[in-house]
Each structure stands twice: as structure tokens, then as C-alpha cells.
Amino acid sequence: xxxxxxxxxxxxxxxxxxxxxxxxxxxxxxxxxxxxxxxxxxxxxxxxxxxxxxxxxxxxxxxxxxxxxxxxxxxxxxxxxxxxxxxxxxxxxxxxxxxxxxxxxxxxxxxxxxxxxxxxxxxx
Numbered sequence: 001x002x003x004x005x006x007x008x009x010x011x012x013x014x015x016x017x018x019x020x021x022x023x024x025x026x027x028x029x030x031x032x033x034x035x036x037x038x039x040x041x042x043x044x045x046x047x048x049x050x051x052x053x054x055x056x057x058x059x060x061x062x063x064x065x066x067x068x069x070x071x072x073x074x075x076x077x078x079x080x081x082x083x084x085x086x087x088x089x090x091x092x093x094x095x096x097x098x099x100x101x102x103x104x105x106x107x108x109x110x111x112x113x114x115x116x117x118x119x120x121x122x123x124x
Contacts (some may be wrong), residue, residue: 002026002098002113009094009118012086016122020081022096022115030054030074033099036081037108038092038120048094049081050104059104064090086122093117 008020022034035050049070051058058070067086072079079096097111105111 002029002032004096004098004113004115006094006096006115006118009120011121011123014086014088014122014124016086017082017084018086018120020083020094020096020118020120022079022081024077024079024098027100029077029098031100031102033101033104034070034072034079035097035099035104035106035108035111036070036079036094037097038090038094039117040092043092045095045108047106047108050106051079052104053102057104059106061106083120086120088122088124091120091122093119 003025005023036048037045038048039045047061049060051070067084069082095117097114099111
């Protein structure tokens with residue numbers, strides 16, 4: 001099992017930037033695909049971005065494409081989400097998740113373990 005701890009959330013004005021980090025411990029981090037999801041109040045958890053185990057392939061939700069970048073540093077057992085040009089509709093709790101397979105995927109139910117989440121609030 002991999003333990004995940006997110007950090008980097010906070011309050012930012014629209015148009016600003018934040019970088020979220022997700023530190024992993026436990027099993028061999030580099031073997032697994034990682035994903036970021038978010039959940040706003042009263043809404044379902046939604047896919048944001050995912051990255052393959054070897055950091056080759058990345059996929060993004062249309063709503064964040066061109067603004068967010070997912071990356072990973074396997075030497076540091078950490079995955080990042082750089083968020084630029086933030087909008088009020090990006091306000092949510094952001095979660096990182098691990099899938100015990102190589103291939104990235106956008107479906108939340110196919111991820112195996114989750115972090116506790118970090119709050120991102122974007123003011124208008």
C-alpha cells in the first residue's frame with residue numbers, strides 16, 4: 001500500500017497560481033500511475049489529470065487543459081500539479097491517488113489509494 005500526503009493548497013485570487021504536491025511512501029512509487037482529482041461542495045469527485053508511471057504520458061480534463069500541468073519526480077516519490085490561471089470554478093478539495101498499474105486512467109473508481117485532500121480556494 002502507498003500512503004499519500006497532499007500539500008500546497010490555499011487561497012489565491014483568480015488568475016493566480018498554486019503548486020500542489022503529493023508525497024508518497026510505502027510501495028515502489030515509480031511503478032504506478034498517479035492521478036489528481038477534485039471535489040467541489042455538492043458535486044461529484046472529478047478527474048483533473050493523470051500521469052503514467054514512467055512520467056511519459058499525461059492526460060487532462062478539458063476544463064484544465066492548457067492551465068494545469070501534472071509531473072512527477074520518482075526520485076523524490078512525489079507528484080505535482082502546477083495550476084496556473086486559476087478560476088473561481090477551480091475551487092475544490094484536491095486529492096491525489098495511486099493506481100497499482102502503469103497506465104494512466106481517468107476513472108476515480110479504478111484508483112487504489114487516496115490522500116486526505118488539500119483545499120484550493122480561488123477568489124474572484
